[in-house]
Amino acid sequence: MLTRLSVLASRISGAFNGRALDQDFDREVESHLAMMADDYRRRGMSEEEARRTARLRFGGPTQTREDQHDRRGLPLVETALQDVRYALRTLRRNPGFTFVVILTLAVGIGAVTSMFTVVRAVLLRPLPYTQPDRLIEISETNPLKGWTHAVAAPANVADWRARNTVFTDIAGYIGVDNRGASQMQRFLSVNGEPQPVNGIATTGNLFDVLGVRPLLGRTFTWSETFDGNDRVLVLSYGAWQSVFGGDPGIVGREVVLSGRSMTVVGVMPRDFFFPNRSAQFWASMGVKPDVFVRMRRPHWLTTVARLRPGVSLVQARDQMTAIATELERAYPDTNTKMGVRLEPLHDIMAADARPTILMLFGAVAVLFLIVCANVASLQLGRGASRMREIAVRRALGAGRTRLVRQLLTEALLLSCLGAALGIALAAATPAILLRAAPSALPLFATPRIDLPVLMFAAALAIVAPVVFGLAPALSTSSVDRLAERAESGSRRTTVARDLLVVFEVGLSVVLVVGSMLFIRS
Numbered sequence: 001m002l003t004r005l006s007v008l009a010s011r012i013s014g015a016f017n018g019r020a021l022d023q024d025f026d027r028e029v030e031s032h033l034a035m036m037a038d039d040y041r042r043r044g045m046s047e048e049e050a051r052r053t054a055r056l057r058f059g060g061p062t063q064t065r066e067d068q069h070d071r072r073g074l075p076l077v078e079t080a081l082q083d084v085r086y087a088l089r090t091l092r093r094n095p096g097f098t099f100v101v102i103l104t105l106a107v108g109i110g111a112v113t114s115m116f117t118v119v120r121a122v123l124l125r126p127l128p129y130t131q132p133d134r135l136i137e138i139s140e141t142n143p144l145k146g147w148t149h150a151v152a153a154p155a156n157v158a159d160w161r162a163r164n165t166v167f168t169d170i171a172g173y174i175g176v177d178n179r180g181a182s183q184m185q186r187f188l189s190v191n192g193e194p195q196p197v198n199g200i201a202t203t204g205n206l207f208d209v210l211g212v213r214p215l216l217g218r219t220f221t222w223s224e225t226f227d228g229n230d231r232v233l234v235l236s237y238g239a240w241q242s243v244f245g246g247d248p249g250i251v252g253r254e255v256v257l258s259g260r261s262m263t264v265v266g267v268m269p270r271d272f273f274f275p276n277r278s279a280q281f282w283a284s285m286g287v288k289p290d291v292f293v294r295m296r297r298p299h300w301l302t303t304v305a306r307l308r309p310g311v312s313l314v315q316a317r318d319q320m321t322a323i324a325t326e327l328e329r330a331y332p333d334t335n336t337k338m339g340v341r342l343e344p345l346h347d348i349m350a351a352d353a354r355p356t357i358l359m360l361f362g363a364v365a366v367l368f369l370i371v372c373a374n375v376a377s378l379q380l381g382r383g384a385s386r387m388r389e390i391a392v393r394r395a396l397g398a399g400r401t402r403l404v405r406q407l408l409t410e411a412l413l414l415s416c417l418g419a420a421l422g423i424a425l426a427a428a429t430p431a432i433l434l435r436a437a438p439s440a441l442p443l444f445a446t447p448r449i450d451l452p453v454l455m456f457a458a459a460l461a462i463v464a465p466v467v468f469g470l471a472p473a474l475s476t477s478s479v480d481r482l483a484e485r486a487e488s489g490s491r492r493t494t495v496a497r498d499l500l501v502v503f504e505v506g507l508s509v510v511l512v513v514g515s516m517l518f519i520r521s
Contacts, residue, residue, distance in 0.1 A: 105418025
């Protein structure tokens with residue numbers, strides 16, 4: 001086993017240090033020939049005869065060098081390195097073509113990569129809370145009223161909290177419309193100047209259920225849910241910076257929120273948001289305790305719960321369905337046919353954004369295909385000008401497989417350079433995306449270039465040459481003689497380029513029509 005590893009290591013080293021090893025081998029051969037010639041001179045031969053005899057006895061140095069070269073290296077790796085070096089020389093000889101292709105690929109790969117950062121931030125990243133997979137949204141259903149996902153009645157929530165054994169706690173909040181945007185706008189007076197801010201009113205245990213800690217101060221307590229203890233306010237990091245200038249003494253400061261005196265008790269971290277990025281403050285709900293437990297007709301409370309350790313979503317659904325049945329028997333006037341629906345909080349928060357984001361991702365994927373078709377057309381045109389080069393290489397013994405591999409290596413090199421530039425373009429877009437995105441878009445993390453995104457871009461860089469480079473490579477390498485190329489090859493190239501143009505136009509029409517329909521909707 002160790003011997004095999006040693007041989008493998010030696011071959012790998014030889015593949016990347018071939019020139020130095022060749023020089024060492026040449027010096028060793030010359031030294032050996034010199035010693036043999038010296039021996040023959042001592043036997044009485046002349047200088048010229050001794051050298052000739054030594055070379056005859058030793059054998060051809062070139063053949064010996066090739067045998068040693070085959071034993072020490074990795075032929076596949078060495079061939080690939082030769083292809084890369086040849087591709088670099090070829091691309092340097094045609095800088096205009098190289099620049100246009102790299103820039104075109106950068107736009108396509110950069111657009112897809114940039115959109116993937118948004119897909120990852122909204123659909124793939126977990127919520128920025130403690131154990132986010134344990135967070136559940138509970139809504140009410142009622143076929144008699146046509147409800148499939150309705151906000152809850154406060155009294156029902158109070159009974160859920162008292163009767164369940166599957167949740168550590170259940171919290172609620174108000175102030176969000178059916179599109180997820182904050183509709184609770186207030187005016188926060190600072191130095192006598194009112195500034196409009198958006199926020200939500202919550203039960204005192206919301207932050208505990210989410211499992212988040214403030215950057216400064218504290219959050220609410222359950223008792224602060226109710227009237228008399230409700231003049232407390234928690235600020236978002238953005239509101240703390242923009243409205244109060246990042247005042248480190250903000251905790252305990254008295255402010256006026258729409259004519260009502262409030263005390264700032266905490267500031268949340270920079271990356272915290274709930275239920276969306278438009279929320280700038282969280283105020284305690286301020287409802288009377290006896291009223292809260294009697295409200296069964298009005299439904300205005302959105303609820304969030306945290307599963308106990310070891311409890312599955314199925315178990316929680318079963319128990320909450322049983323509790324809903326008990327409440328229906330106890331309060332037939334208000335709870336007839338009233339059921340519950342439990343869904344992971346991540347799915348609920350991303351539900352409205354998912355179709356839009358997937359549609360946009362599909363649009364940039366179509367753009368990527370258009371880019372690949374455009375580059376393939378350029379490759380076909382360039383192939384027509386390289387037929388003499390290809391014919392010479394075929395005449396020298398290069399097989400079609402080797403030529404296709406060489407042409408695909410050039411395409412892969414172009415794709416990698418385009419991907420590198422595309423990643424640089426994508427890295428500059430998160431700030432633009434954040435400014436352009438609606439505030440209700442649930443960005444669970446700032447779109448950024450990280451390892452999964454780099455792996456995605458690398459996959460695009462590998463797929464792209466197959467999409468835009470394989471057909472031109474097969475077409476360019478298929479002609480054996482220049483005469484055949486002049487008579488039939490050019491016609492095949494023209495037909496192929498015309499088909500690519502039709503393909504590009506078709507995809508462009510799909511992209512434009514889809515964009516118009518998306519804007520209208």
